[in-house]
Amino acid sequence: MSQERWPLWEVFIRSKQGLDHKHAGSLHAADAKMAIENARDVYTRRMEGVSIWVVESRHIHATNPDEAASLYDPANDKVYRHPTFYDLPDELKHM
Amino acid sequence: MSVQELEKIFQDRIDSEIRIEPRDWMPDAYRKTLIRQISQHAHSEIVGMLPEANWITRAPSLRRKATLIAKVQDEAGHGLYLYSAAETLNISREEMIAQLHSGKAKYSSIFNYPTLTWADMGAIGWLVDGAAIMNQVPLCRASYGPYARAMVRICKEESFHQRQGFEILLTLSRGSADQRRMCQDAINRWWWPSVMMFGPNDESSPHSAQSMAWKIKRFSNDELRQRFVDICAEQVKLLGMTLPDPELSWNEEKQHYDFGAIDWDEFWNVVNGNGPCNKERLAARVQAHEDGAWVREAALAYAGKKRQEKDAA
Numbered sequence A: 001m002s003q004e005r006w007p008l009w010e011v012f013i014r015s016k017q018g019l020d021h022k023h024a025g026s027l028h029a030a031d032a033k034m035a036i037e038n039a040r041d042v043y044t045r046r047m048e049g050v051s052i053w054v055v056e057s058r059h060i061h062a063t064n065p066d067e068a069a070s071l072y073d074p075a076n077d078k079v080y081r082h083p084t085f086y087d088l089p090d091e092l093k094h095m
Numbered sequence B: 001m002s003v004q005e006l007e008k009i010f011q012d013r014i015d016s017e018i019r020i021e022p023r024d025w026m027p028d029a030y031r032k033t034l035i036r037q038i039s040q041h042a043h044s045e046i047v048g049m050l051p052e053a054n055w056i057t058r059a060p061s062l063r064r065k066a067t068l069i070a071k072v073q074d075e076a077g078h079g080l081y082l083y084s085a086a087e088t089l090n091i092s093r094e095e096m097i098a099q100l101h102s103g104k105a106k107y108s109s110i111f112n113y114p115t116l117t118w119a120d121m122g123a124i125g126w127l128v129d130g131a132a133i134m135n136q137v138p139l140c141r142a143s144y145g146p147y148a149r150a151m152v153r154i155c156k157e158e159s160f161h162q163r164q165g166f167e168i169l170l171t172l173s174r175g176s177a178d179q180r181r182m183c184q185d186a187i188n189r190w191w192w193p194s195v196m197m198f199g200p201n202d203e204s205s206p207h208s209a210q211s212m213a214w215k216i217k218r219f220s221n222d223e224l225r226q227r228f229v230d231i232c233a234e235q236v237k238l239l240g241m242t243l244p245d246p247e248l249s250w251n252e253e254k255q256h257y258d259f260g261a262i263d264w265d266e267f268w269n270v271v272n273g274n275g276p277c278n279k280e281r282l283a284a285r286v287q288a289h290e291d292g293a294w295v296r297e298a299a300l301a302y303a304g305k306k307r308q309e310k311d312a313a
């Protein structure tokens, strides 16, 4: 018997037109076509989606949570990127 | 950082309700306990399809048949969600399945009881899915992200399972004398095994305190069991049936139902493999897996061939 296994796929679903695809879960399948069919069967049995993306899990690159502090550090002290940073009179309208 | 420091950060996050995700640092014992708990749960969903599948071909109407197929299909999905969650903890699907088939991993004992009549489909939906829901709803807030997300999905799907079961019993309870007898008989057989689904009494579940601290268990076995009994004791009245417990009675002072003693010998006997259907259930799983081996291989071979054709073109 072959030792090769069906690879793991990540499933992303657009729940309705106009919304982003969102990670729904994962499954094993021999190829992309089967992954999509299986995703339909397990993740959209109740009309949860109008579009499905699948991607083999091994193709996903992720950040390392241990490096989160330094990775996000550049954004940490830039409060001036937020509209609330600016002190303006209450009388100012439509801004 | 030392392990003690890492453990402190880990526990602080859990205490402040921050979820743990797959790539985060976690204590080995947390990982192992979760793998055991989640895979056991996954196995239960999968083995749990067998007692109900037994009645699909004999459902009394097309409506009931379609419902039962949909329910059993949901349970397969639940198994998949949970296996996937467990896989994020670095155990392979094959390893989990091998553990189930070798008997190393357990599944819920409730599925080692036989489904003798159609009324059992009603009793299972009402009581077994009902008890499962009681257990599962708090786990939607479990500390491990992939597990909690799987539970949210599962809980959304479970509520129809319980409702269709109760509807089956309700229909029987309004039927002929024979149908009413069948209804009561199914309740009689499924009641105690369902009450046992919550596991040993609190004083005999030694790992509970740690699981509570890790928030992979949110309420004690006895708390959940009491809630289940309180709810069912009221619901059964709508059926005009009774629960098979002469000691069941409302306790005004406690504002809870008192109920009779659980037969823990029976419980442990079934857990340890000597229930009425343990061997049958496991044999059915092993056979399905072995019979499906050629399909798995053929699909891989087909996918490989397609890839080659594409590369050549």
Ligand SMILES: [Fe+2]
Pocket: B045, B074, B075, B078, B154, B158
């Ligand atoms: Fe389920």
Ligand SMILES: [Fe+2]
Pocket: B075, B129, B132, B158, B161
């Ligand atoms: Fe269910």
